[in-house]
Amino acid sequence: MKLVVRVKLLPTPMQVAALEATLHACNESATWAAFVAFETKAQRPLQLRKHTYAEIRLRWGLGAQAAQHAIKKTCDAYTTLKANLRAGRYGRPGSRRHTRASGKPVVFRPDAAQPYDDRMLSWQHRSRTVSIWTTAGRLKNVAFTGQAEQLEVLAQHRRGESDLVCQGGKWFLIATCDIDETPPNTHPAGLLGVDLGIANIAVTSDGTRHCGRRINRKRNNDRTLRSKLQKKNTKSARRRAKKHAGKEARRARDINHKISKRIVAEAERTGRGIALEQLTGIRERARLRKPQRTTLHSWPFAQLGSFIAYKAKKAGVPIMYVDPAYTSQECSQCHHTARHNRPSQAVFSCRVCGFVDHADHNASHNIRHRGWMAWVCGAQSTAPELTLIA
Template sequence: MKLVVRVKLLPTPLQTSALGATLHACNQAATWAAGVAFEENARRPLELRKHTYAEIRERWGLGAQAAQHAIKKTCDAYTTVKANLRNGRYGRPGAKRHARASGKPVVFRPQAAQPYDDRMLSWQHQARTVSIWTTAGRLKGVAFTGQAEQLAVLAGHRQGESDLVCQGGKWFLIATCEIAEAAPNSHPAGFLGVDLGIVNIAATSDGERHCGRRINRKREQDRKLRSKLQKKQTKSARRRAKKYAGKEARRNKDINHKISKRIVAEAERTGRGIALETLTGIRERARLRKPQRTTLHSWPFAQLGAFIAYKAKRAGVPVVYVDPAYTSQECSQCRHIERGNRPSQAVFSCRVCGFVEHADHNASHNIAHRGWYVWVCGAQSTALELTLIA
């Protein structure tokens, strides 16, 4: 499986200037190549190389490998635009967004990421430095740092290209690592059900709720500040809103990483699998009041599900997806389904057997039960297919 490791560079002022000039030159060259590709309708690397390679090297002083990567980056960008147009990401043909996307060449930001291969970049893991090509010559001894676990993964599993990127005045290298998957647990001792919600981001069938008042208060503050800045409609307000949106996204991502890590660790420790709701259409399925809709749309549930899936795959923990229909109205004891079983958001009280529990935990028990049923049915169908083949 592929993992992406991001390490922070610690360049000196002179090295920073060289890196900035290199990134600017590479993206200028890529933007010019994108214009040529649009005019000549040359969207493949070999075709575009014939029109642009020599001039890129002469005008911007890029090395052979850097020029090749600038051309390939341009072609990849057009491939992405074509796929987005085909999938309706820019609306229907004739729409303004569709016309803007298809009617002009691609433009790269001055600080957009630039790929580096092993000819342009070498790692010295013991010294924690890199040697990197720039338009001012080869920079040696550029220090980098990161978490010990990430650096160990980088040293042992890095493969392929690395991307140089500048974000907020800080320099990073983003490297791709190929890690062997753990042997999957083919005989789980049950399933840990995970219910995703609004008040509690995730609740497990073990009785643990991942959220809390502090996070919810912060989410409410983010929503109010976002609304306030949107109403001002000034240049400084838009700039501040953009900066704050990045900070909010990073905080949410960090919380999702922590939640997924704890869930996968608990499932691995107890020898169980993980049962998740099918996330497709979660926002369309929920019928909520207006304040709750804002809270629902402000959390990246798909990101949380993806984090759980890849961490579980790395740990060898099986993950199954179940139909979420009526999990919040079904009694986990007698299986009676009734809308009246939910007298309030947090309370579940069965009208048949009298079972009372926190609503999110009751739903997570139902998800765990359905997960085990899906797993057993899948194992039985696989055994039946093997019998028929034999």
Template sequence: MKLVVRVKLLPTPVQAAALEATLHACNEAATWAAEVAFEQHARRPLLLRKHTYTAIRQRWGLGAQAAQHAIKKTCDAYTTLATNLRAGRYGRPGTRRHTLASGKPVTFRDDAAQPYDDRMLSWQHAARTVSIWTTAGRMKGVAFTGQDEQLAVVAAHRRGESDLVRQGGTWLLIATCEIEEAALNAHPAEFLGVDLGIVDIATTSEGERYSGRRVNRQRANDRRLRSTLQKKNTKSAKRRARKHAGKEARRNKDINHKISKRIVAEAERTARGIALEELTGIRERARLRKPQRTTLHTWPFAQLGAFIAYKARSAGVPVVYVDPAYTSQECSHCHHTARHNRLSQAEFTCRVCGFVEHADVNASHNIRQRGWMAWVCGAQSTAPELTLIA
């Protein structure tokens, strides 16, 4: 299983200047190569290399490996663009958006990620430093930091390339790691149903509800601040909004990590699998009032589902996805389904058998039962192949 770990670099001002110059040179070279690829219709590495390799090395002073990576990055960008065009992510052919996307060369930001292989980058894990190639020469002793658990994963399991990138003034190395998976529990005793919601981020069929008033108050404060800054629409307001958005995203990711860790630990401890909602199209399916739509759209439920899936995969816990349609209206005892069974956001009372339960807990029971039926019918445990964990 592949995991991606972000390692924070701590360069000195001189080292940071060299890294910045290197990143700018690599991305300028890649942008120029993209223009050549567009004009010459040379979008495969071997063909584009014939047109650009020598010029990139002479004009921008890139080393052999850096030039190769700049060319490959350009070709990968065009491959991704072609895939998105075929999938209709830019609209139908002939539309303005489709024409704009396909009718001009790809460009790269000055601080876009640049791949580094083992010839250009070496790690000294004991000293917590790296030796990295730059346009000013090989630069040794660049310090890095991170959580001990994550750095241990990098030291033991790093494979292949790492990407150098600058985000919000912070220098990062994004390392890809190959983690051995635990043996899958092919005979789970039962399934743990997980319902994702608005008031409670996640509710399990054991009755555990993950959110709480403190988190919801913070989410409300975030929405108010975001709305206030958008109304001001000044440069300082936009700058503060970007800064706060990063802080909010990091806090939400931390909460998702904690929730997913507890859910997977409970399933592993009791030798059960995990049944999750299929989240595809959740925004189109949900019919909610405007304040609830805002709450739904501002929480990264897909991220939470991915965290649960990859943690389960590393622990050998099977995961299945079920259709969540009508789980909030179906009685988990007699399976009578009616909209009036759900009296409010939190109350569920079956009109046929009289069963009373918290609405989200009842929905998680239905998800658990559907997960078990899907497993019995031959559903396969799935999890993302590549996940960002730090």
């Protein structure tokens, strides 16, 4: 199983200058190579290398490995663009957005990530330093730091390339680690149903609600501030909105990590699997009132689902995905389904058997039941291959 570990670099001012110059040179050369690829239609590494390799090394002073990575990054960007165009993420062919995306070369930001292989980057885990290639020469004894658990995983399981990233004036290395999977539990004692929602981010079939008034109040304050800054639309307001968006995203990621960790730990402790809703396309399917739409789109539910999935795979906990249709309207006792079973957002009251429960708790029981039926019928557990330890 592949995981991605991010560690923070602690460079000196002189080292920062060298890293900035290197990142800018690599991305400028990649942008130039993208223009050449667009004009010559040579968008495969071997083809593009013939047109750009010598010029990149001469003009920007990149080493052989750095030049190769700049060319490969350009080709990967065009491969991703073509896949997004085919998938319709830029609209239909002929639309303005589709034409704008396909009608111009790819451009890289000056501080976009740059890949490093083992020839360009070496790790000294005992001293917590790295030796990294730059256009100004090899930088040695560049300190790095991170959480103890992350550094242990990095030292034991790092494989392949690492990416150098600059975010908000801070420098990071993002390394790929290949971890042996825990043998999955093929005979779980049951499943733990998890319902993802708006008022409560996650509710389990055990009755645990992962949310709270404090989090919802903070989410409302974030939306209010975002709206004010968007209406003001001055240069300082846009700068503040961008800074606040990063802070909001980091907070949401931290909460999702904590929720997913608790859910997986509970399932592992009790010898159960996890049943989740298949939320693909939920934003298009959901019919909500206007105030609820902002709430739905303001939380990264896909991120939470991926965190639960990779933590479960790491712990050997099986996961089942079920169709979420009508789980909030179905009675978990008699399985009668009707819209009128939900008299309010938080209350479920069955019109046939009279069963009353919290609506999200009732839905989590339905998810658990559907997941267990699928497990009994022989469906396979799935989980994503790659995610980020933050």
